[in-house]
Amino acid sequence: MLRTPHGAVETPTFMPVGTKGTVKGLTPGDLRTVGAGIVLGNTYHLYLRPGPELVREAGGLHAFTGWDGPMLTDSGGYQVFSLARTRSISEKGVEFASVYDGSLHTFTPELTTRVQEDLGADIAMVLDECPPADVGYGYHQESLRRTARWAERCKEEHRRPDQALFGIVQGGLYPGLREESLARTVEIGFPGYAVGGLSVGEPREQMLETLSLTAPMLPADKPRYFMGIGDPVGILEVIGLGVDMFDCVLPTRLARHGTALTAGGRINLRNAEYRRDLGPLDPECSCETCAGYSRAYLAHLVREDELLGHRLITLHNVRFTVELCRRAREEIVAGGYEEWARAWISRYTGAAA
């Protein structure tokens, strides 16, 4: 259970991503209806547009967007390193070119902390560098130490008592560096910890191996946030390793490409087989989309690139992912998680159960 000024969230919990202050296509009411517990906003995008001054003036991201439940903002670090074409990193911070207009900006630990205070989410994140897995031991070591110094500066800058600031563990795929990053971050002391720098292109096996070494060392009484996972199998795997929170654009992005998540696996509604399929999207789901529309109608909307298709499939995919977490929670409480998760994955991937 994660407690925030905007309510408590049962864990494990999937955080739908509202990059620019909206989970694409959905209203806050929709998010509540599908049972979303906590929503994520991207500081990189919101800093550039519409800008933190306006959001602060509006009363924060909650008031601006109408979502009055728990909310988390990232620090923008990940976007700076994954989106920007030009950037230079120094002890002070990171300079980058806006993905919108190429204008130059510098994110420092102090700035991203202040910006996140303006945005006013319940949970803010420290500025971290998120290097690709393959940059080598030396770079990862140097980077995680700078990230730890940045984390200290973030904590020092952070003022809002109604906002929690989480630390982030880096260190690539090196067990020793993960351990060092974790020790340095925990030493600074945060009310929650994220594992960053994974699920960034490395093989799934390596990701899980690194996470399985890192997760048990995180303080047991603090929330554990795994950054950037949202496929059903990955979610169940990281939950199995003790993760409480995770986020990813996958369920919403897939939806906009016409792909729906179902208990029997992903289905792409552009495929000819769904064109005349008058059955529900996922017979086991009770969301508005599955209750009210056929695969054939959704396939028609997708082919015609109709807004309603994006919206209805997004609604379902978020509901599906939220519901998966709810089931996982039940199974954890009941004590049968491992077995249940194995059977669920077998069915989802089409492997023999």
Added chain:
Amino acid sequence: MLRTPHGAVETPTFMPVGTKGTVKGLTPGDLRTVGAGIVLGNTYHLYLRPGPELVREAGGLHAFTGWDGPMLTDSGGYQVFSLARTRSISEKGVEFASVYDGSLHTFTPELTTRVQEDLGADIAMVLDECPPADVGYGYHQESLRRTARWAERCKEEHRRPDQALFGIVQGGLYPGLREESLARTVEIGFPGYAVGGLSVGEPREQMLETLSLTAPMLPADKPRYFMGIGDPVGILEVIGLGVDMFDCVLPTRLARHGTALTAGGRINLRNAEYRRDLGPLDPECSCETCAGYSRAYLAHLVREDELLGHRLITLHNVRFTVELCRRAREEIVAGGYEEWARAWISRYTGAAA
């Protein structure tokens, strides 16, 4: 009051257009929430995609789309004449190239009637030719006579007792031809009549003049449908001339371009002045959009081309237009329509009241 197998509709009524089986961005639930009474579907588009066979198999357009209220389909005639690049008209029907893939199709009065029976709306329309206003007297005369013969064939072909088939009056801007078209169409006998071939680019003055000559001659005990008007001023003007029903993509199309209808006139949310405007979209409107979001947030969504922006403004514009009709009805009943409409238009257009 218009009675249909799917419920009664208070008139005058604006029909939101669900071109491809969806009012872009809105669910049937949204349409009910904003008070939409009757929704229009386009036979041209639905015939080409997903095809009438699939819609019939799904149980008709009501079951396929989830809208269980009153519905009207046009015959596709207007789209054939306005969208298609190549077409040839004969007594038999009209050949056209699909706007999707250029494939050749022929609409005959018999075919569009059968297709509309497959779609299964409460109201179907006869196939008509809708020539541009300026093709000349001779062409309009020839065309309206052919349209009358087509209307007869539509009526002969029409089978469904649970579907009303409406006739359409053409005749360009020539009073004599309008009179002839009206007499021929009424002679065939339909449960409702549309005025077509207006609001197709001619000056508003001429449109109103022609309508004001035509409308009073239509049977007083049958619904009068003016095809293709949806701007607030035009709506009030045609209501003033005795029109009961009208449709237009304008409110929904404007929304997708970031333009909202308000009591004080149209506002384009891309304009800089709305960027920091934390007030509601239309202070006098109680729709979900106006109740829950600021102009600044909507302006942000529009600038970022976010799905939610299209959706929320569409919701408002449909609600605004539906509400305008509801007010008009009240004023008609109260006996003060003309005065009220004049004042409303003055305020909307910014003229001195």
